[in-house]
Amino acid sequence: MSGSPARLRRLHERWVFDRLRRGGSASRAELAKETGLSAPTVGKVVDALLGSGLVEEISPGGPSPDPGPAGGRPARPLRLNTTRLSLVTLQLGVRHTRLAALPIAGPEDEHWPLQFRTAGTRGGWLNHLRQAATRLNIHSPRVVMISTPGVVDERAGRVLLSPNLHWTERADLVADVSAIWSCPVGLVQEIRALALGHLEAEPRLEDFLLVDIGEGVGGAAVVDGKLYGGPLAISGEIGHTPVAGNDRLCGCGGVGCLETLISRSGLLEGWQGSQGASSRLSPAKAWTTMARAFQDKGVEPWLDERLHAAGSVIAGALNLLGLRKVVVTGAATELPACFVQRLAEWVERSAMWARFGQVHCQVAPRRRAMGLISAAIDRFVLPPQSWDARDDESTGPSTDVARREGNLAG
Numbered sequence: 071m072s073g074s075p076a077r078l079r080r081l082h083e084r085w086v087f088d089r090l091r092r093g094g095s096a097s098r099a100e101l102a103k104e105t106g107l108s109a110p111t112v113g114k115v116v117d118a119l120l121g122s123g124l125v126e127e128i129s130p131g132g133p134s135p136d137p138g139p140a141g142g143r144p145a146r147p148l149r150l151n152t153t154r155l156s157l158v159t160l161q162l163g164v165r166h167t168r169l170a171a172l173p174i175a176g177p178e179d180e181h182w183p184l185q186f187r188t189a190g191t192r193g194g195w196l197n198h199l200r201q202a203a204t205r206l207n208i209h210s211p212r213v214v215m216i217s218t219p220g221v222v223d224e225r226a227g228r229v230l231l232s233p234n235l236h237w238t239e240r241a242d243l244v245a246d247v248s249a250i251w252s253c254p255v256g257l258v259q260e261i262r263a264l265a266l267g268h269l270e271a272e273p274r275l276e277d278f279l280l281v282d283i284g285e286g287v288g289g290a291a292v293v294d295g296k297l298y299g300g301p302l303a304i305s306g307e308i309g310h311t312p313v314a315g316n317d318r319l320c321g322c323g324g325v326g327c328l329e330t331l332i333s334r335s336g337l338l339e340g341w342q343g344s345q346g347a348s349s350r351l352s353p354a355k356a357w358t359t360m361a362r363a364f365q366d367k368g369v370e371p372w373l374d375e376r377l378h379a380a381g382s383v384i385a386g387a388l389n390l391l392g393l394r395k396v397v398v399t400g401a402a403t404e405l406p407a408c409f410v411q412r413l414a415e416w417v418e419r420s421a422m423w424a425r426f427g428q429v430h431c432q433v434a435p436r437r438r439a440m441g442l443i444s445a446a447i448d449r450f451v452l453p454p455q456s457w458d459a460r461d462d463e464s465t466g467p468s469t470d471v472a473r474r475e476g477n478l479a480g
């Protein structure tokens with residue numbers, strides 16, 4: 071290990087922080103033992119992390135608001151800060167924009183206290199965002215992280231293609247949002263944010279492909295404990311894989327994309343078509359009626375055909391990357407179990423892994439806020455290495471920490 075004292079200190083802070091992040095609360099002695107750092111070094115690192123509000127001490131009467139007095143350090147266990155609001159997470163969705171102020175430890179449950187309808191223009195959206203910002207209970211966040219759909223150049227902070235939200239392609243979201251909160255602002259492609267959030271919630275999970283069904287259909291792979299793909303996230307675009315025999319036009323400009331079959335609106339269109347008559351129900355009402363019909367009738371032929379197509383596309387991604395675990399988020403959590411069960415059967419039929427062992431499909435909640443916090447930590451709060459050069463400090467106290475350091479920069 072080589073490097074300047076400042077770089078070493080930063081690295082040690084990251085090790086201690088990651089130990090608390092992955093392993094929960096710990097005493098200073100436990101931190102020294104588990105990171106391999108000396109007790110005095112851990113003491114200094116913990117003081118720095120307490121001072122910057124990233125960790126807190128747990129006392130019987132609750133967390134102490136400030137670091138202990140110099141010299142008289144109490145031997146209390148430590149954990150990530152659960153009380154001081156330090157980040158703004160912002161979900162720029164096709165229909166709604168949601169925001170929350172959060173501590174570095176993240177939310178216990180995903181909850182977005184403020185939301186507004188996403189406007190169709192940059193100016194309209196910014197007006198709503200400025201108003202919402204005044205109602206958010208944080209004034210000087212350390213970082214603002216934005217999740218956004220489409221093909222996103224995360225390093226440049228630009229949206230390159232957004233089939234369902236075209237105005238973001240011309241907007242400089244980072245500059246616009248920095249003008250509201252004067253702090254660093256980062257963009258994360260929304261499905262990548264979900265995969266990072268899932269990884270954060272289940273750090274011991276094996277590699278997986280996350281498939282999200284929402285207004286669009288997207289994927290993100292975690293391979294070798296890291297998000298697959300470079301900062302230019304033109305990966306995981308499984309929703310835009312054409313399906314033979316499907317001639318529906320897609321927002322991306324293509325024809326026959328999987329997304330037109332199994333996105334929320336695609337499923338609704340399919341169900342309403344199978345009913346024969348045009349429905350006068352609102353989309354929300356139609357959705358719950360459709361879910362009830364799935365419950366009563368199981369997977370009908372029109373749906374089975376679509377799940378077959380989805381299963382083949384997903385299996386193609388698994389076969390390419392050598393994965394055997396699929397995590398389905400989004401609309402699937404609102405549908406009866408038969409939906410994902412049938413999808414899993416089709417995946418299993420085409421996935422090579424099924425010949426040797428089991429392929430697992432599980433439904434999981436969206437953990438977008440945690441994913442945004444994970445990205446904020448890696449890019450701005452305690453970057454393991456610089457965004458560009460990250461191979462010179464790859465040695466760590468454990469392979470787990472070391473391999474996880476490449477998240478998002480990977």
Ligand SMILES: [Zn+2]
Pocket residue numbers: 309310311320321322323324325327329
């Ligand atoms: Zn498409």
